[in-house]
Amino acid sequence: MANGLQNWVLMVTAQTPTNIAVIKYWGKRDETLILPVNDSISVTLDPEHLCTTTTVAVSPSFENDRMWLNGKEISLSGGRFQNCLREIRCRANSVDDEDKGIHIKKEDWDRLHVHIASYNNFPTAAGLASSAAGFACLVFSLAKLMNLKEDQGALSAIARQGSGSACRSLYGGFVKWVMGNDDNGSDSIAVQLANEAHWDDLVIIIAVVSSQQKETSSTTGMRESVETSALLHHRAQEVVPKRILQMEEAIRTHDFPSFARLTCADSNQFHAVCLDTCPPIFYMNDTSHRIISYVEKWNRSAGTPQVAYTFDAGPNAVLIARNREVASLMLQRLLFYFPPPPATELTSYVLGDKSILKDAGLEMRKDVEALSPPPETKDNIPSQKYAGDVSYFICTRPGRGPVLLADESQALLHPETGLPK
Amino acid sequence: MANGLQNWVLMVTAQTPTNIAVIKYWGKRDETLILPVNDSISVTLDPEHLCTTTTVAVSPSFENDRMWLNGKEISLSGGRFQNCLREIRCRANSVDDEDKGIHIKKEDWDRLHVHIASYNNFPTAAGLASSAAGFACLVFSLAKLMNLKEDQGALSAIARQGSGSACRSLYGGFVKWVMGNDDNGSDSIAVQLANEAHWDDLVIIIAVVSSQQKETSSTTGMRESVETSALLHHRAQEVVPKRILQMEEAIRTHDFPSFARLTCADSNQFHAVCLDTCPPIFYMNDTSHRIISYVEKWNRSAGTPQVAYTFDAGPNAVLIARNREVASLMLQRLLFYFPPPPATELTSYVLGDKSILKDAGLEMRKDVEALSPPPETKDNIPSQKYAGDVSYFICTRPGRGPVLLADESQALLHPETGLPK
Structure with missing residues (x-):
């Protein structure tokens, strides 16, 4: 792993929108997997006005998984965080960053810890679906960091296990969360009905x-x-x-x-x-x-x-x-x-x-x-x-789905320490 | 009729309670007959605190059917008043009051007009089921005046045509309004489940x-x-x-x-x-x-x-x-x-x-x-x-059903003019 150097930090920053359901999700048939009792449909809101930005970082120097929300450290011990982290880790692939000289093998991910920093550009407590944007952003950014090959639908099924409505924030525009039939939840995923340009009068x-x-x-x-x-x-x-x-x-x-x-x-x-x-x-x-x-x-x-x-x-x-x-x-x-x-x-x-x-x-x-x-x-x-x-x-207005922010100046974690800026 | 004298007034005064549904009536299957989509159950409230008092009078000197509510004349032209008056008139029987020398034949009722005065001992506009008590009292007192032989159940079916929940005010205690099956509404009546003494802790x-x-x-x-x-x-x-x-x-x-x-x-x-x-x-x-x-x-x-x-x-x-x-x-x-x-x-x-x-x-x-x-x-x-x-x-508290007030001093109409006191 990583050429014996222990001080590198690899980071990904993403931005993910909130969404508002127009056909509502209310009721689970499985509490742990978060499987709903009916399909729902949402409109994704423009991330310019309402979004979560999340930076995820990995480094051999990290001793634990840690998370900061709006600058304050929060516990990752909750079942929903753990479910998302586990589902992503078990799908992680090798990463080779030649420029930085970083090489992570698939099996290394089980031993590496992550730091996560998340920021809402709107008041968290105002009841504006912050957990939907938050879990969607967590899953999307970790999936990029850990080089997952899964498509957005499969990622939506992971985000769903953090917060049901989070699965709908994996797409822009108009999104359906299909309730699915499988007991394991694999077919309870979000699909895009139309992108944000489809009905841009709204x-x-x-x-x-x-x-x-x-x-x-x-x-x-x-x-x-x-x-x-x-x-x-x-x-x-x-x-x-x-x-x-x-x-x-x-x-x-x-x-x-x-x-x-x-x-x-x-x-x-x-x-x-x-x-x-x-x-x-x-x-x-x-x-x-x-x-x-x-x-x-x-x-x-x-x-x-x-x-x-x-x-x-x-x-x-x-x-x-x-x-x-x-x-x-x-x-x-x-x-x-x-x-x-x-x-x-x-x-x-x-x-x-x-x-x-x-x-x-x-x-x-x-x-x-x-x-x-x-x-x-x-x-x-x-x-x-x-x-x-x-x-x-x-x-x-209706807005786009998650995007990566390539500009490292937008990262919420320090590129050398992996701690909040 | 009435020995040729035209200046007699025959009066009846009754007091009828309001009721509060504990299984609710909401929705009609027939708007005109007021037939509900489900059974309902109510508790009758003590008339000492919430009731309607109604005096009904008949006299050959009355030129029209007239009604006063809380001292103010109101129109009787509404379909619901007319339905109740028609249903009661067609069941009227002869009345002989030897003391007053009044003799009304069954067929006279079609030509005689009534005066009705009604008073709520609680604010009418406060949303306290004033129409339930009001129509129940109207029907009960007119039925006594016109010497109807029908039982309370049959009277409740008439009161129902004034205001659905009025049928439940024909009894004290705990009352069920049976939705019934007949298209003509004859079996959509109130029945008493238990009188007010049955559960007097409440x-x-x-x-x-x-x-x-x-x-x-x-x-x-x-x-x-x-x-x-x-x-x-x-x-x-x-x-x-x-x-x-x-x-x-x-x-x-x-x-x-x-x-x-x-x-x-x-x-x-x-x-x-x-x-x-x-x-x-x-x-x-x-x-x-x-x-x-x-x-x-x-x-x-x-x-x-x-x-x-x-x-x-x-x-x-x-x-x-x-x-x-x-x-x-x-x-x-x-x-x-x-x-x-x-x-x-x-x-x-x-x-x-x-x-x-x-x-x-x-x-x-x-x-x-x-x-x-x-x-x-x-x-x-x-x-x-x-x-x-x-x-x-x-x-x-739970209270009794309708009663006649024999004391003429409690009448709301003047015994000689038949106009509000």
Whole structure:
């Protein structure tokens, strides 16, 4: 191994997107392998605005596997990390880096330790699928480091064992997680339905909703739903299979009305199953409900859906607008109802693709204050405003899958020590 | 008719309770006859705290059918009023009141008009099943006035055509509304499972929750659920029939743990079906969710259910405590989290059976302020309080069915003019 030198460090840095499910994953048929009770479909979000960057490094000088998340060391002892590491190690191949004079034989990987540093470009605790992007990035970057020959589908099956929805972050655009049939999970993989260029009209606005509630983790919630909801099995067996076919067709044909109706209905049904769980699980709060009501009212008044909404295991709204023009109208509505709190500048309240703000004619706080009530609200009912109920908005779009970052300056680990920079 | 005198007025006054469903009615198979998609079971609430009083009068001097609700004249032209009036009139019999010298022949009823005055001893708009008590009282009192020979079951089938859940208010105690099979609805009637004395340990506390939301009417909501929810039919056909049998058994055997589990699960499933409706219907708000969380946490910490919760088509919580001791502990918890707003006296914040307040050691505002956090809350999390989120509480219990009020001083119509007093 490595010419007897013990001080080399070999590194790979990758960037992986988050994703938002439009047909939801809720319920496992196998808790350890993370095998779902139904197929799901997601849209990958542009990593420019929401992504995880991970650097993985190997060196004979490393004494243990170690990991840092957003600069803080975290334990790798959890079963899900261990499952991913084991599955990748057993598929590792020899690596020869002539430039650096590094030669790792297949069998060396069992004795070598890795360092992992991961960074989210968005708040980890905000309920924005950080574990999906995180495990996808971990698996993707380790697979590159260890020279795996497996295709993205096989890698998605490994990422799935870290966090179910992570498998869908191995591709850009529109992705289906096929539930599969095998007991060993080998056919429970993600497949790309269409890449991000296929339907590039879509614009996505995320409302990060303020919440004091302690939320039920999705792992716990799912288990309790499978054990106690009388509706979950009916959903998984009778409802979702039809919706999957309809959603695939809607995406294939750019049929926004069908896409929106299915997205909203499936989000609502997922939350209905949570409510049907014992004890019941509430992820949406009054602010989430208000956002749904505004969108429903607008869609009805427009005669055809303009915006789809979907909510994961938390109160944040993910709003998918049919195009940029609709997105700027949506942003006007959102800022009318949820203006920035007094001391907050607009530019730190609307994050991501700020060009939507400009399209909406909103460059300063006074532009927000001058907004009229949306035309679909009845004039005789004064519109109540809810400053403070949304923490911030993120404007984004469907985006690409994982990429390697070749520029070593973007690495999160020091190229000589293998420790966080 | 009536010896040629035209100035007599014949009156009947009755009092009818509200009821709260513990296995919910949600969805009609026939909109006009109001035939449900599943059986339901309710507890009748003590009319001392929540009831409708109705006086019906007939006189040859009346020129039209007229009705006053809480002193204000309302239209009787609605189909539901007309259906009830028609069904009762066609079953009317002759009446002979020798004392007053009044003789009405069966066929006279078609030409005679009625005056109806109705009064709720609780706020009509608070979402406390006022239409159930109202239609039950209308039908019960008219049936007495017009000397119907039909039994309570047959009367319940008439009240059902006014408001579905009204049929269950024709009995006290524990009542089942049998969905029936006939297309004409003749077998869709209420039956009494047990009277109010059967399980008189139970104590009921209603939290009337403040809300700014305009709620979807239950008529509209039900129709939209039947048309769009993929889960409603599964609930009606597969889930509810089993729960009905289990609930009947729990009531028969005073099995509070089963009663509570079924009550909570069925309330949550009803709201899950509302959420699965397109557009989704939200009846519960953050306050409702908080009350559920407090009860669930307490029940879990106690090891066995102490309190059941159920919510109708609105945010109000109906809490059923296993006995008076638990009810006073419940009231302590509720007042700890939802203390009366600054200017509100305790006696106008806790209504109904105020003896529960005394049992709980809460006689003045300062007693509420001195309450400690419930032992099941973790000490390291400061308990947030939500003054203003509950409008008031009503303490009550299972109660009796409709009764006639013989004392004419309790009539709502003037005995000579037949107009509201």
